[in-house]
Amino acid sequence: MEDQYFTPPPVPEQKAEAVEEIPPLKPNNWLWQSIVVTLCCCVPFGIAGIVYAAKVDVLYFNGRYTEAEAAARSARRWTLAAFIIGIIAAVLWITVMSTGNMPQYMEKIIENNASGYNF
Amino acid sequence: MTFILFPVNKGAKITLSVIVSIMFVAVLILFYRFDPEAELLFPKCPFLLFTGYECPGCGSQRAIHSLLHFKIGAAWRYNAFMVLVVPYLFLGIYLEYFDRRKRHSRLKSLFFGRWSAMTIFIVIIVYWVLRNLN
Numbered sequence: 001m002e003d004q005y006f007t008p009p010p011v012p013e014q015k016a017e018a019v020e021e022i023p024p025l026k027p028n029n030w031l032w033q034s035i036v037v038t039l040c041c042c043v044p045f046g047i048a049g050i051v052y053a054a055k056v057d058v059l060y061f062n063g064r065y066t067e068a069e070a071a072a073r074s075a076r077r078w079t080l081a082a083f084i085i086g087i088i089a090a091v092l093w094i095t096v097m098s099t100g101n102m103p104q105y106m107e108k109i110i111e112n113n114a115s116g117y118n119f
Numbered sequence: 120m121t122f123i124l125f126p127v128n129k130g131a132k133i134t135l136s137v138i139v140s141i142m143f144v145a146v147l148i149l150f151y152r153f154d155p156e157a158e159l160l161f162p163k164c165p166f167l168l169f170t171g172y173e174c175p176g177c178g179s180q181r182a183i184h185s186l187l188h189f190k191i192g193a194a195w196r197y198n199a200f201m202v203l204v205v206p207y208l209f210l211g212i213y214l215e216y217f218d219r220r221k222r223h224s225r226l227k228s229l230f231f232g233r234w235s236a237m238t239i240f241i242v243i244i245v246y247w248v249l250r251n252l253n
Contacts (some may be wrong), residue, residue: 031231032211035239039176039201043166050240057233093162 024065027072029056034079041086049078136216151187155180175200175247200246 034049052075059068155161166174178197185194186202194202207230214227229235 029231029236031236031239032208032215035204036208038243039179039198039204043174043176047240047243050236050243054233054236054240057236061233089165090162094160097159 023063024069026060027056027069028076029053029072030075030079034075034082037079037082037086042082042089045078045082045085049075049082052078147187150180150183153184155184172251175243175250177250200243 029052030049031053034046034053036046038046038050052071055071056068056075059065059071153161161180164174164177166172167177176198179201182194182198182201185191185197186205191202210226211231214223214231218227
């Protein structure tokens with residue numbers, strides 16, 4: 001007869017739900033780093049980084065955490081790719097200009113198109 | 120590469136931050152001492168060289184040179200976006216590396232959240248178009 005009044009406590013189920021509701025930390029969105037590389041290194045890749053930075057926060061605040069993580073990884077990848085390309089381009093430019101081995105067509109382009117302009 | 124760029128233990132972090140600070144100061148001295156307009160060694164923008172149109176980053180080296188000499192007007196004419204974004208970048212660096220106790224997390228979510236990222240994207244595209252119109 002006592003079994004009728006016995007109700008199992010629902011505590012563990014509630015705990016499990018509570019654990020699921022805790023959101024993970026917001027992944028770093030690499031926003032200012034991608035702005036730096038947009039200005040200084042490689043414009044298209046830097047802009048891709050900014051777009052993914054916007055995506056990270058939008059997805060995170062809509063509760064799509066795994067997709068936000070993926071977007072954060074993409075943002076990091078684009079930003080680092082732009083940074084590395086910028087470094088390589090600068091090193092190439094400096095070696096070419098300091099050794100005086102600049103190809104003829106490059107000199108022509110600079111004379112015709114970009115006299116007075118520097119990056 | 121990833122091990123250098125994303126250090127795990129404390130010693131590697133300190134080493135990386137010392138290296139980055141020294142390189143940052145060296146670059147600042149370089150940009151203060153030499154004029155990117157006159158020196159050939161400063162890299163030119165490939166987009167400008169091949170298309171004849173300016174990219175959103177064109178003029179940022181000359182703008183940095185002018186800013187270091189406190190010529191705000193000249194810097195503004197070289198690259199207005201650069202002048203506007205420098206304080207913003209310093210805010211970002213402060214929030215990420217010097218705000219250890221996360222006292223300004225509201226500031227971070229305001230200036231480095233979803234709306235700011237979209238705003239900056241739109242500003243860059245608009246600036247890119249506008250500076251090539253005239």
